[in-house]
Amino acid sequence: MGIMISALRRFHGGVHPKEYKELSRHCAIEGIPLPERLYVPFHQHIGAPCDPCVAPGEKVLKGQMIGRAGGYVSAPIHAPTSGTIEAIVEHVAGHPSGLTMLCAVLVPDGNDQWHPDLKGLVDPLDLEPQEIRDKIRDAGIVGLGGATFPSHVKLTPSKTRPVEVLLINGAECEPYLTCDARLMEERFAEITDGIRYMLHALQTTQCVVCIEDNKPGAIQAMTKAAKETRNIQVLALPVMYPQGAEKQLIEVVTGRQVPSGGLPGDIGVIVHNVGTALAVREAIRFGRPLTHRVVTVTGQGIARPANLEVPIGTPVQTLIDRCGGLKSGVKKVVMGGPMMGLALNDLQVPVVKGTSGILALMANETVQKPEGPCIRCGNCVRVCPLKLTPCEMAWRARHDLLDQLGDVHLQDCCECGTCAYVCPSNIPLVHYFRYGKFALAAQKREKEKTALTKSRSAAKEARVAAEKAEKERKKEEMRLAMEAKKKAAAAAPAPAGENQATTPPEEHAPAAARPGGSVAPRVAREKNTP
Amino acid sequence: MSKLPLLVTSSPHVHGGNSIPGIMNAVIWALLPGAAMGVMVFGWSALFVILITVAACMVTERLVNAIRSRPSTLPDNSAALTGLLLAMSLPPNSPWWVCVTGGFFAILLGKHLYGGLGYNMFNPALIARVFLLISFPVQLTSWPSPSPLMSGQAHSLAEGLALILSGPAGAPELLDALSSATPLGQYRTELGLGHTVAEALGGTYAFDLLSAATGMLKGSLGETSAILLTLGGLYLLRKGIITWHIPGAMLAGCLAPAAIFWYLDPTKYPDPLFHLVTGGLILGAFFMATDMVTSPISPVGQIVFGLGCGLLTYVIRTWGGYPEGVSFAIVIMNAAVPLIDQYSRPVVYGAQKSKA
Numbered sequence A: 001m002g003i004m005i006s007a008l009r010r011f012h013g014g015v016h017p018k019e020y021k022e023l024s025r026h027c028a029i030e031g032i033p034l035p036e037r038l039y040v041p042f043h044q045h046i047g048a049p050c051d052p053c054v055a056p057g058e059k060v061l062k063g064q065m066i067g068r069a070g071g072y073v074s075a076p077i078h079a080p081t082s083g084t085i086e087a088i089v090e091h092v093a094g095h096p097s098g099l100t101m102l103c104a105v106l107v108p109d110g111n112d113q114w115h116p117d118l119k120g121l122v123d124p125l126d127l128e129p130q131e132i133r134d135k136i137r138d139a140g141i142v143g144l145g146g147a148t149f150p151s152h153v154k155l156t157p158s159k160t161r162p163v164e165v166l167l168i169n170g171a172e173c174e175p176y177l178t179c180d181a182r183l184m185e186e187r188f189a190e191i192t193d194g195i196r197y198m199l200h201a202l203q204t205t206q207c208v209v210c211i212e213d214n215k216p217g218a219i220q221a222m223t224k225a226a227k228e229t230r231n232i233q234v235l236a237l238p239v240m241y242p243q244g245a246e247k248q249l250i251e252v253v254t255g256r257q258v259p260s261g262g263l264p265g266d267i268g269v270i271v272h273n274v275g276t277a278l279a280v281r282e283a284i285r286f287g288r289p290l291t292h293r294v295v296t297v298t299g300q301g302i303a304r305p306a307n308l309e310v311p312i313g314t315p316v317q318t319l320i321d322r323c324g325g326l327k328s329g330v331k332k333v334v335m336g337g338p339m340m341g342l343a344l345n346d347l348q349v350p351v352v353k354g355t356s357g358i359l360a361l362m363a364n365e366t367v368q369k370p371e372g373p374c375i376r377c378g379n380c381v382r383v384c385p386l387k388l389t390p391c392e393m394a395w396r397a398r399h400d401l402l403d404q405l406g407d408v409h410l411q412d413c414c415e416c417g418t419c420a421y422v423c424p425s426n427i428p429l430v431h432y433f434r435y436g437k438f439a440l441a442a443q444k445r446e447k448e449k450t451a452l453t454k455s456r457s458a459a460k461e462a463r464v465a466a467e468k469a470e471k472e473r474k475k476e477e478m479r480l481a482m483e484a485k486k487k488a489a490a491a492a493p494a495p496a497g498e499n500q501a502t503t504p505p506e507e508h509a510p511a512a513a514r515p516g517g518s519v520a521p522r523v524a525r526e527k528n529t530p
Numbered sequence B: 001m002s003k004l005p006l007l008v009t010s011s012p013h014v015h016g017g018n019s020i021p022g023i024m025n026a027v028i029w030a031l032l033p034g035a036a037m038g039v040m041v042f043g044w045s046a047l048f049v050i051l052i053t054v055a056a057c058m059v060t061e062r063l064v065n066a067i068r069s070r071p072s073t074l075p076d077n078s079a080a081l082t083g084l085l086l087a088m089s090l091p092p093n094s095p096w097w098v099c100v101t102g103g104f105f106a107i108l109l110g111k112h113l114y115g116g117l118g119y120n121m122f123n124p125a126l127i128a129r130v131f132l133l134i135s136f137p138v139q140l141t142s143w144p145s146p147s148p149l150m151s152g153q154a155h156s157l158a159e160g161l162a163l164i165l166s167g168p169a170g171a172p173e174l175l176d177a178l179s180s181a182t183p184l185g186q187y188r189t190e191l192g193l194g195h196t197v198a199e200a201l202g203g204t205y206a207f208d209l210l211s212a213a214t215g216m217l218k219g220s221l222g223e224t225s226a227i228l229l230t231l232g233g234l235y236l237l238r239k240g241i242i243t244w245h246i247p248g249a250m251l252a253g254c255l256a257p258a259a260i261f262w263y264l265d266p267t268k269y270p271d272p273l274f275h276l277v278t279g280g281l282i283l284g285a286f287f288m289a290t291d292m293v294t295s296p297i298s299p300v301g302q303i304v305f306g307l308g309c310g311l312l313t314y315v316i317r318t319w320g321g322y323p324e325g326v327s328f329a330i331v332i333m334n335a336a337v338p339l340i341d342q343y344s345r346p347v348v349y350g351a352q353k354s355k356a
């Protein structure tokens, strides 16, 4: 029954792109001087956006909440430093649509003064797990590997299935990035401390720290730290992209597969990033919310690659300037890793909680070839870690065959980009998948809308019919009453047969109302099914 | 302040470097030893067949591009590859007009009529060969005996050219070389006359496995050298251009029944090695059936497809109306690819358990 932890398994497919980690591998984490302005978006996570809870002109202290969580699956936003809220405006943001996002513009006062109310927990391991989770929730911690899913949600064990093992993801399988590797090398003790609180929140005892074996320094440091803590095991994995994707990591380490459409918790496994463990520690020990993160600034287009610890909201341009600026001939600036990151067209975009890297890519590092026809080579099918058929998915998305996208499991695609990496025709497969998902979502919304209108109009029809029937019934009653009166006025005792002859209309009335009455439940059911 | 001309495209931002010309060129390289052997064995005429067919394909490709006002697709080298494959499946003395018609048919009707590279249902080279075989059965079944370059029987460059340009009449002294049959043809004809396999292939015909494996036997220009073609195939496997699924399954699909029937009755059915080294089985398995556009995309589908190709090859060779079945088998299986693809999709990660 127990989980067999092993580094010998593999996931299906995968690729091994050129790593380029040597550019920044040896760059110790360093801070930066406070920028002139921070642009802190109110939506930095998966889930509901935050509601601003500060007004322009207001002075805030470091760690003070400035955006209230918009629901259970959401995470509050805090001031990364002390200063004045200059404005709350729409500002460019790292979003695929290129749209702007609501941001708090914070002008630092230079004191970097923590809010005095921020306090850590005393003897956290003796507290109820829920108290740990609440603290983590209030600290605004989200998955720092890039997925940005609110961590307190992922630290809540499901009621039906206990958590057997916590996997700490230090795979860092994206090329170029080294921020997690540096964190593990430099802050191993803090990370293991954070892991203890996570284990407590999850009410489990087993933890495996998973690191790809191109990071010997991190493996060494974490192994040493783990020796001092019970329950933590370090596992070195052979390099393969996308091993750091949640589903693949689980498959490699535990041999189990997350059910399609399900959650890792369904099979007793929870995955958190190393950076998240560190943030958890800060929150539990010192009550400090997530205000900073480490970003790898690298690429051949960067004069001096570095691992910078920066306040959330720092513009990308500031990071690049700090690293000596862009070399001439830079083709692309990417936020995140080269496989899943987002190409930027504006360097004023701020760093958010999920930003792991800023890459400046030269022409020789990035793709520029025009898209060719699909020659059905099957490369994409061979490498897809989720065993999908990317060429078929792309073809259907491209031709708007939305109804057929389910047959090829488009929704299972994690957009890891492995397929596009090997495509000889340079087909932007992931682009088509995003389009397909977007179109499906739009279609679903449209369907829900029409279903709603339909149910509304059906309900209205039913109501009208019922009202009409009711009116008829009343009319009929009145008529009958009149007749009866007339008859009574005629003073002659009416024969029984005549009375009977007048009853059918009365029976008829409720019958007319019945179809109307039965419409409503049917509509309600229709609304529930899709 | 930061308005750089930055490229904004969808992720991923790095690429593994695979390319269509890369694939086509690798296949061409892998074919060249076999083709060179064909020229060595059959003389200069074979070289002209290759050159004319490749040229016909490339000219047609360019013309179609021009007519559809598209940029030239010649640089992807797929037309050149189609030409080479077609030439290698033709008799080494094919007249020039057969080569030109074949090349034209392959590119225009076999490929562009469907919409161009990636959209065609049948392997263009094979569909053209089938078309030629049906239209010009005489020319497509005239098999010259090997007349290796630098040997006594070799024809000169000029004679080779004359042979291709004006048919056998252009070089009457070479005529006597045109009479006999390929091993597969010999086997079928003689068996039809009531002889055993040993009688058919022994005696004056003197079939010899070793010379067959090296390529010294009658047959199409580029299909005779089992050894060099296998080496070419292994090169493609090593480079990851093809996987073992299709060639492995196709060879198994043909050789397994061959072994069974041979075991049951060796007088009527030749041994599997005979099937392996004669005809176009190896060329077909490594180079024709593996054509990416016209084969299934998933490994399971590829195995099914390969088995089908092999099995049909054996059936046609043994009981069909033609002595050689590789082209027909692959073309028939090409038509089944959409169906195979539909039913051989890999089981998606985590799918089994989601049904619960």
Ligand code: SF4
Pocket (backbone or CB within 6 Å): A373, A374, A375, A376, A377, A378, A379, A380, A381, A390, A391, A419, A422, A423, A424, A425, A426, A427, A429, B297
């Ligand atoms: S890798 Fe590209 S060309 Fe090959 S099958 Fe997939 S989409 Fe088509």
Ligand code: SF4
Pocket (backbone or CB within 6 Å): A383, A384, A385, A386, A387, A388, A389, A390, A412, A413, A414, A415, A416, A417, A418, A419, A420, A429, A430, A433
């Ligand atoms: S992007 Fe989607 S289809 Fe492509 S390899 Fe990744 S999961 Fe598979």
